[in-house]
Amino acid sequence: MSFKGVKIVTIGGGSSYTPELIEGFIKRYHELPVRELWLVDIPEGEEKLKIVGELARRMVKKAGVPIDIHLTLDRRRALEGADFVTTQIRVGGLQARAKDERIPLKYGVIGQETNGPGGLFKGLRTIPVILDIIRDMKELCPDAWLINFTNPAGMVTEAVLRYSDHKKAVGLCNVPIGMRMGVAKLFNVDASRVHIDFAGLNHMVFGLNVYLDGNNIMDQLIDRLTSSDKAGMTMRNIADLGWEPDFLKGLKLLPCPYHRYYFQTSKMLAEELEAAKKIGTRAEVVQKLEKELFELYKDPNLNVKPPQLEKRGGAYYSDAACSLICSIYNDKRDIQTVNTRNNGAIASIPGESAVEVNCIITKEGPKPIAVGDLPVAVRGLVQQIKSFERVAAEAAVTGDYYTALVAMTINPLVPSDTIAKQILDEMLEAHKEYLPQFFKRTAAR
Secondary structure, eight states: OOTTOEEEEEETTTSTTHHHHHHHHHHTTTTSOEEEEEEEOOGGGHHHHHHHHHHHHHHHHHHTOOOEEEEESOHHHHHTTOSEEEEOOOTTHHHHHHHHHHHHHHTTOOOOSSSHHHHHHHHHHHHHHHHHHHHHHHHHOTTOEEEEOOSSHHHHHHHHHHHOOOOOEEEOOSHHHHHHHHHHHHTTSOGGGEEEEEEEETTEEEEEEEEETTEEOHHHHHHHHHHOTTOOOOOTTSOOOOOOHHHHHHHOSBOOGGGHHHHSHHHHHHHHHHHHHHTOOHHHHHHHHHHHHHHHHHOTTOOSOOGGGGGGSOTTHHHHHHHHHHHHHTTOOEEEEEEEEOTTSBTTSOTTSEEEEEEEEETTEEEEOOOBOOOHHHHHHHHHHHHHHHHHHHHHHHOOHHHHHHHHHHSTTOOOHHHHHHHHHHHHHHTGGGOHHHHTTGGGO
16 A cells, blocks of 8 residues: 555445445544545436535545545546455446346346346346456556445356456455344344354355354344244345244254345245335335435535435445455454355355355455355255356356356246246347447347
8 A cells, every 4th residue: 555545446436325435434544544535437427426426525524534535437547556446336227227127027037136137137237347447457556456346246256256367356245244233133232242154145145153242042043033023134125024934943044135035936026016016116216215315415514424325225335345445454354254256165166256255354355264065955056046147247248148048047036948038138128238248249149
């Protein structure tokens, strides 16, 4: 790092999440001396970038910390000499997400941002852009760490590990932190007293053991989860349908909220279809929330992160990013849950693949903590999702139609090859603008 302090670049800086990132850097300024924070966006996001940027400047001024906030649409200018680059982009915006959610529903298939056909298409749109950013980083800031919390974070990390040679890349998700917070709430204790052994994939992670003050409380946790009406421990963007108590007792693991899509597929589909009719898909709900948030952000008297941001569904995301950056910078060697190269941590996943697992965070990056193998009851599902991520990443990079069709078909939420092809064809057409890699090739099909 330069003696002038740390330079951080946030790509997707006009995001509604950015104020949480600013709050995290302010809170940690005494141990992470950020001197320059560059917020980068694309021309379509310029207005939001200005609104968020002005709020960021007011927050920094109120806190009395000397962080220079720069706003730009020129990514390459921002990247020069950066120490850390965070990515929080949404290729195609919330309009693209709404298509990811609505189109599969027409075929009786779950439409969701990071699972099933929606997750596939978000990956197909996002991976080429992230790989472009890495190419710029290799030229302009080759020693910088990439901290990606763009979804689907697991598939994106898989693609970065397989199709780039940039070693300093970590994927990040708020789900493990949310699960730990949920356990703490259930036991009415401070979250610092709770530790969970996490292992699996992004949005497919399990708590293998749960500890309170060092004592394993998995049995008591499952009792509480199965005896309370509102103890489903979910997130704002996932319906809290509750679990079949005897299933959890048999599983003896803490599932993440996204497991509902796989273990409660028909119930989740019915809930999505009903919600889409009544209030719209999650993307359509979020569009309204975003409008309200940006109206708040415009207020020249606002100089803190507003509490309404937590309704957005990504609570703890940015705090997790700040915490990770701080631990790498200070070689803290604390334990955090991130997406990184497996390196043998989970026995039944290839060593070179991306996994989501507890890691010791060092200045050389995350060191995964070995868990051995996953319990046999969930091993197959995790491997199936890993196969899906790998084939999907290959399709994103090659633009090969047939590879994309295989990825769609092997996803457990898609019932047949024929339905997979119908959804694929409609979604390719709907997202044509953001999938140039497919349209150079499909003309010859």
